[in-house]
Amino acid sequence: MTAPRRFRSARRIPAALTALAVLALAGLFLYDLAAVRAGRPAMRWRRELAGQLERQTPSDTAVLVAGALLALAGAVLLLLALAPGVRGLLPMRAEPGVRAGIRRKAAALVLRDRAMEVSGVRSVRVRMGRGRVGIRATSHFRELDDVRADLDAVLATGIEELGLAHPPRPRVRVRR
Structure with missing residues (x-):
């Protein structure tokens, strides 16, 4: 394929x-x-x-x-x-004969919702690029390293479940 x-x-x-x-x-x-x-x-x-x-x-x-x-x-x-075309539309893995895509803003919203489910996260900003996802989270009661580890795991799963043809690399920043 x-x-x-x-x-x-x-x-x-x-x-x-x-x-x-x-x-x-x-x-x-x-x-x-x-x-x-x-x-x-x-x-x-x-x-x-x-x-x-x-x-x-x-x-x-x-x-x-x-x-x-x-x-x-x-x-x-x-x-x-x-011109490169539709840059806001990320191609997804698909079966033969089927083309699928997801908008960057929709993918960022999905990842933001997944990140907000992590315990100790108060707010999250997600910037979705073609090759990288920038995540800025604010934590308010847990240790930053624990929150970052949980965010890494949740976002890796979320990116995989998006089914993108070229999964972006996450860049997670956590602060108080």
């Missing part, structure tokens, strides 16, 4: 709109090129664009602004393509 992979965000709509825009623009250029090759005059927008390009230089403000906007649009598209 292969290890479950990280969840990726669905970017179908932006990808489809970008593909349609590129397809329409390429079709327009192809039609105009075929018309010119067939002996017809170029479309009016192309003649105007050629005239503008004769008058404009790369150092003109309008050309620089247009270039900056195109570079920004390209950077945004690259960011969307390379």
